[in-house]
Amino acid sequence: MRGNTLYIVVPCYNEEEVLPETARRLGDKLRALMNAGKISPQSRVLFVNDGSKDKTWEVITRLHKENSLLCGADLSRNRGHQNALLAGLMTAKDRADMVISMDADLQDDVDAADAMVDKYLAGADIVYGVRSSRKTDTFFKRTTAEAFYRMMDVLGAETVFNHADYRLMSRRALEGLAQFKEVNLFLRGIVPMIGYPTDTVEYERGERFAGESKYPLKKMISFALEGVTSLSVKPLRMITGLGFLVFLVSLVMIVYNVVRWATGNTVTGWASLACSVWLIGGLILLSLGVIGEYIGKLYMESKARPRFLIRQVLDNAQEEDGD
Numbered sequence: 648m649r650g651n652t653l654y655i656v657v658p659c660y661n662e663e664e665v666l667p668e669t670a671r672r673l674g675d676k677l678r679a680l681m682n683a684g685k686i687s688p689q690s691r692v693l694f695v696n697d698g699s700k701d702k703t704w705e706v707i708t709r710l711h712k713e714n715s716l717l718c719g720a721d722l723s724r725n726r727g728h729q730n731a732l733l734a735g736l737m738t739a740k741d742r743a744d745m746v747i748s749m750d751a752d753l754q755d756d757v758d759a760a761d762a763m764v765d766k767y768l769a770g771a772d773i774v775y776g777v778r779s780s781r782k783t784d785t786f787f788k789r790t791t792a793e794a795f796y797r798m799m800d801v802l803g804a805e806t807v808f809n810h811a812d813y814r815l816m817s818r819r820a821l822e823g824l825a826q827f828k829e830v831n832l833f834l835r836g837i838v839p840m841i842g843y844p845t846d847t848v849e850y851e852r853g854e855r856f857a858g859e860s861k862y863p864l865k866k867m868i869s870f871a872l873e874g875v876t877s878l879s880v881k882p883l884r885m886i887t888g889l890g891f892l893v894f895l896v897s898l899v900m901i902v903y904n905v906v907r908w909a910t911g912n913t914v915t916g917w918a919s920l921a922c923s924v925w926l927i928g929g930l931i932l933l934s935l936g937v938i939g940e941y942i943g944k945l946y947m948e949s950k951a952r953p954r955f956l957i958r959q960v961l962d963n964a965q966e967e968d969g970d
């Protein structure tokens with residue numbers, strides 16, 4: 648029989664406006680699940696402060712004092728959503744039997760957690776929260792996000808469609824995740840690689856409760872690039888394909904030119920020659936760029952930098968262990 652201690656991990660970056668409400672909702676949810684006997688009294692909410700510039704950590708400290716179900720971990724500096732999430736998951740791993748991760752802004756339906764816990768109790772190791780619709784997202788966010796999933800698919804990065812980082816993972820799945828040592832972290836692509844019994848729960852994604860998105864277009868594009876280049880080598884294979892295609896075209900050109908020569912038309916082709924010089928030059932530069940992208944990754948991986956450093960953990964459930 649598996650244990651039933653639940654930790655809800657919430658990465659927070661400049662979220663002082665939403666945290667009190669989020670804490671109230673998650674605290675209530677935890678208590679309701681405890682009363683229903685589905686989770687143990689050692690269950691907690693763990694807020695991870697990702698080097699916020701506002702009073703997020705002060706708010707977390709205050710919430711922890713007021714309600715012992717609410718805990719916190721303070722990263723040494725801002726490391727980005729994925730690293731903050733990983734820090735939270737790895738901190739919760741040794742204390743919990745199952746961990747649910749969700750955003751601080753209450754866009755993920757808190758009530759879907761019940762179904763996730765049920766599926767865990769029924770034997771699933773990973774339960775993905777899948778958005779049933781994106782009605783509340785702006786047109787821009789929706790189209791760019793859906794284009795993102797399509798692009799990931801075409802470029803060979805396996806992800807769960809319309810699943811963000813709202814999911815439940817068992818301790819066993821988290822121990823698997825801990826063995827992925829990569830620095831270029833794209834959790835949505837790595838989690839499906841872990842395997843084990845998986846399930847999904849559908850939920851309606853709401854609007855951000857307060858504050859503004861920490862994922863502007865610039866970060867979304869770099870997130871997409873990160874995803875593709877850290878998960879898949881398909882772009883490299885595409886270069887090979889492109890090279891082959893250009894080779895075929897040049898064969899046709901040679902035959903064409905020989906025929907032109909044989910028929911006596913010798914003073915032709917200056918324009919096409921100039922064009923092909925530009926074309927080949929462009930293709931070579933593009934290919935070098937993509938290869939460079941991978942070499943950059945190798946370089947970063949070879950440094951094996953720690954992905955996060957935790958300054959402090961607030962969790963009185965563990966105090967008897969001396970933390």
Ligand code: UDP
Nearest residue numbers: 658659660697727728731750751860861862
């Ligand atoms: N976040 C973080 N570090 C960052 C940026 C964001 O921990 O550098 C957190 C943020 O506090 C939130 C989650 O990641 O809990 C998702 O961010 P957001 O809601 O702004 O993204 P969106 O829903 O707009 O894609």
Ligand code: MG
Nearest residue numbers: 750752754855
């Ligand atoms: Mg959000």
